[in-house]
Amino acid sequence: MAKVTQQDIAKVLGVSVMTVSNAFNRPDQLSADLRERVLERAAKMGYTGPDAVARQLRSGRTNTFAVVFEERLSYAFSDPFSVAWLAAFSEVMERKRASITLLSVPAADVDALVAIQDAAVDGVAGLCGDQPAMARARERGLPTVYCTRTSEPGSEQAGDYVVIDDYAAGFEVGQYLRRLGHQRVFLLAGAAYAGQPPMKEYHRGDLDTSDHLRISGVLEGLGGAEVTIIPMGTNSSTAGRAAGVAVLDRRDRPTAVIAVSDVMALGFMDACRQRGLEPGRDISVVGFDDLPESAAGGLTTIHQPVRDKGRLAAELLLDPQRPDRRIVLPHELIVRSSTHPVA
Amino acid sequence: MAKVTQQDIAKVLGVSVMTVSNAFNRPDQLSADLRERVLERAAKMGYTGPDAVARQLRSGRTNTFAVVFEERLSYAFSDPFSVAWLAAFSEVMERKRASITLLSVPAADVDALVAIQDAAVDGVAGLCGDQPAMARARERGLPTVYCTRTSEPGSEQAGDYVVIDDYAAGFEVGQYLRRLGHQRVFLLAGAAYAGQPPMKEYHRGDLDTSDHLRISGVLEGLGGAEVTIIPMGTNSSTAGRAAGVAVLDRRDRPTAVIAVSDVMALGFMDACRQRGLEPGRDISVVGFDDLPESAAGGLTTIHQPVRDKGRLAAELLLDPQRPDRRIVLPHELIVRSSTHPVA
DNA sequence: TTGTATGCGTTATCAG
DNA sequence: CTGATAACGCATACAA
Secondary structure, X not given: OOOOOXXXXXXXXXXXXXXXXXXXXOHHHOOHXXXXXXXXXXXXXXXXXXXXXXXXXXXXXXXXXXXEEOOOHHHHHHOHHHHHHHHHHHHHHXXXXXXXXXXXXXXXXXXXXXHHHHOOOOEEEEOOOOOHHHHHHHHOOOOEXXXXXXXXXXXOXXXXXXXXXXXXXXXXXXXXXXXXXXXXXXXXXXXHHOOOOOEOOOOOOOOOOHHHXXXXXXXXXXXXXXXXXXXXXXXXXXXXXXXXXXHHOOOOXXXXXXXXXXXXXXXXXXXXXXXXXXXXXXXXXXXXXXXXXXXXXXXXXXXXXXXXXXXXXXXHHHOOOOOOOEEEEOOEEXXXXXXXXXX | OOXXXXXXXXXXXXXXXXXXXXXXXXXXXXXXXXXXHHHHHHHHHOOOOXXXXXXXXXXXXXXXXXXXXXXXXXXXXXXXXXXXXXXXXXXXXXXXOOEEEEEXXXXXXXXXXXXXXHOOOOEEEEOOOOOHHHHHHHHOOOXXXXXXXXXXXXXXXXXXEEEEOHHHHHHHHHHHHHHOOOOEEEEEEOHHHOOOOOEOOOOOOOOOOHHHHHHHHHHHHHOOOEEEEEEOOOOOHHHHHHHHHHHOOXXXXXXXXXXXXXXXXXXXXXXXXXXXXXXXXXXXXXXXEOOHHHHHHOOEXXXXXXXXXXXXXXXXXXXXOOOOOEEEEOOEEXXXXXXXXXX
């Protein structure tokens, strides 16, 4: 059987399509009696209410917002930082009865950009930086909000954002370690530098990631210390644990290790303890983000307001009139027990 | 400026709308030269590719599937069981380049059902049972798949499903504890029985949840043991910890405690240890689900194949031709160190 | 290879 | 209070 439409009902009932439409959407536009008849007939004919897509086309709004991820979605669900952001974002959306569409648009996969084209949404947000997917969305005329700064301030693209100053955050970390006297530091980088060997010299990656800004800041803050950057290829506690091999099992072990994220830092701390090394006594460890579990683990880190990022991103999308649309939130160096002065 | 459409381009170029459409979707349907001209012109006019919604209306497909949750979305992201399911589900969807829309439809909130009406999707899945939202989706003619059996087998609704036999699982747990000699057991129930006092007598709740089947099974399996059911109101480790108060801080402490989920059971184990009680020595604890962390924690539990549930749910939605659409997956009692015979 | 007519299902507008 | 008409933007079927 073909799909029943308002037209069919109208025909059977001998009324206009408009009357049927009104029966569903604007009860005040027709007599209660007629409305009753329409609804009853509709039910009898197996009509199930206005078609969502048709209505969207007509109204020009979908009441749905996309969240894009550079990674596979399963990563988005497993990374605590991502989950926290998503929770805050979704709370705002739920309150406004808007729904959320998840889009995975790996930077590598050019084909995936069509997902942006084909998404029936009113706007796009991402915990990520201003990646190609965001630009594509804007080309479509959609509002966008990104939550990680990847380019130098000033070279801003067109999109709105809610970020922290990752460069400054990195700088504070570097400066802090320098003041503690650390002269040999290893830096665990994330996904952007996949496949590259450890680097003594830092060249800005061709990918503009927040790693880049954090790393630049750290290097600057550390001044002349000897720094080795280890590209882990992925941002996970597994990667952090794996870093134990590359960092701890060598003669010239560094006195401090900085990971570009807490998940990685916490994984690395596990690796330390497994080898009988206590962070904050035998080696210093610093992370970024300040996850809930970081407090329990005693990890010195940069706190950033994840939930505010998620909440504000949602609010910016929902309210195009909101005045301040380029937001830089504060961050803070939280010193815990995982760092110590060099003897 | 108004939105640029294919019609506008066609007019300017003096070709038909169809040619413009083809230039974007079927390059083989027109000369490379003309196509080139169309695309160039389109770009110049600020046309950004076919409109997603219009295309969906025309084609009748959205390539998007909804996932419904009975809880707030933030819960969906924080519960490990839910996250595992979602990860598996999304992996299949990603592979087929389909996207996912998240819908929160609390059972209590009747208004939320409109979210189902207004969702532009090709199908609906849920980790939940065959709740009203699912029925609503089917009324709309959408395929549905649910992943938790809530009714007795035989009283099946119309939807497809991927479940385990929760009653049997419960029975095995009860039987196991009975054989260990446990005569006084407390049962921590989840969300369904919110607000109710502890129950000595079990009446099937008016909500058909998997709790119901598990609980019935447990009671049956335990035979004549004295069972007290404590409705925790929510399914979280916090609730499990909170149960410590209701269970451990009393004279007639039970010899065994069963939680309807591992998260809760693990939380309860924390509460035990906080009071100096060691699960598996001073008290027996059993859960359901077998999360990864349950193995580490030594929790005796029912293993169920979460990832298979998610994967199969996605496959059923993506392939309406797939033959077996009512799937009951195997479960298994995994005995670990949290249970022991009564002295 | 290109064009024409038409429908997808709904709702705004405006006239009765 | 009710109805006729015209979009919304695109793509299928078929004709040229």
